[in-house]
Amino acid sequence: MELTVENLACARGGVPVLEGVSFTLKAGQALLLRGPNGIGKTTLLRTLAGLQPALEGRVSVPPETMAYAAHADGLKATLTVTENLAFWARIFGQRGLGSALEDFNLTDLAHRQAQNLSAGQKRRLGLARLLVTGRPIWVLDEPTVSLDVASVALFGQAVKRHLQGGGAALIATHIDLGFQAEELDVTPFKAVPRQMDDFDEAFV
Numbered sequence: 001m002e003l004t005v006e007n008l009a010c011a012r013g014g015v016p017v018l019e020g021v022s023f024t025l026k027a028g029q030a031l032l033l034r035g036p037n038g039i040g041k042t043t044l045l046r047t048l049a050g051l052q053p054a055l056e057g058r059v060s061v062p063p064e065t066m067a068y069a070a071h072a073d074g075l076k077a078t079l080t081v082t083e084n085l086a087f088w089a090r091i092f093g094q095r096g097l098g099s100a101l102e103d104f105n106l107t108d109l110a111h112r113q114a115q116n117l118s119a120g121q122k123r124r125l126g127l128a129r130l131l132v133t134g135r136p137i138w139v140l141d142e143p144t145v146s147l148d149v150a151s152v153a154l155f156g157q158a159v160k161r162h163l164q165g166g167g168a169a170l171i172a173t174h175i176d177l178g179f180q181a182e183e184l185d186v187t188p189f190k191a192v193p194r195q196m197d198d199f200d201e202a203f204v
């Protein structure tokens with residue numbers, strides 16, 4: 001599974017933020033998106049994940065090949081940790097939770113409602129969800145927010161296993177994740193700001 005992005009332009013709130021973005025992400029590869037606050041990393045990831053249309057350009061694979069983890073964890077507050085994972089596994093047509101609980105150190109919390117988890121525990125559950133999607137391309141927006149050092153390491157190991165299994169990961173992050181990865185600074189792709197009419201954007 002290879003993701004090729006060619007000459008992509010994307011907008012937020014009706015204002016173009018990036019244009020001319022091109023890169024390739026191969027199976028087994030992680031690519032870290034870099035750039036200052038507000039440059040458009042989230043917007044680029046939302047566009048690839050199918051939450052909003054691209055203004056122009058080509059993406060070689062559909063959003064259905066991607067598991068997107070946004071700033072919000074998207075947890076069901078009154079479901080337990082296990083129930084949340086089972087819910088997402090069913091949504092993605094997967095059977096069983098595999099190693100999702102163990103890989104993110106959630107086994108002892110398996111029966112706790114998501115609303116009663118700490119911020120870092122919620123984030124671990126949100127990331128464990130990736131493992132039950134079965135999708136090859138992980139698209140992750142600041143995945144380590146709220147994580148302690150040990151949990152960042154768990155996350156790094158999960159990404160490495162995903163890559164070793166033939167998956168790929170596109171990750172917007174400001175920190176060192178502790179594993180080898182290519183980097184793409186999107187700053188040179190900053191668009192000329194202008195207001196557009198009639199721009200459709202979901203999940204604003």
Ligand SMILES: Nc1ncnc2c1ncn2[C@@H]1O[C@H](COP(=O)(O)OP(=O)(O)OP(=O)(O)O)[C@@H](O)[C@H]1O
Nearest residue numbers: 012013017035036037038039040041042043044204
């Ligand atoms: N809901 C929104 N409506 C309108 N404009 C928005 C919205 N969310 C973000 N923006 C603007 O879109 C631009 C790109 O934001 P984006 O979140 O993609 O940047 P980012 O590179 O991910 O930033 P950060 O590193 O701070 O997460 C910014 O100028 C931001 O202010």
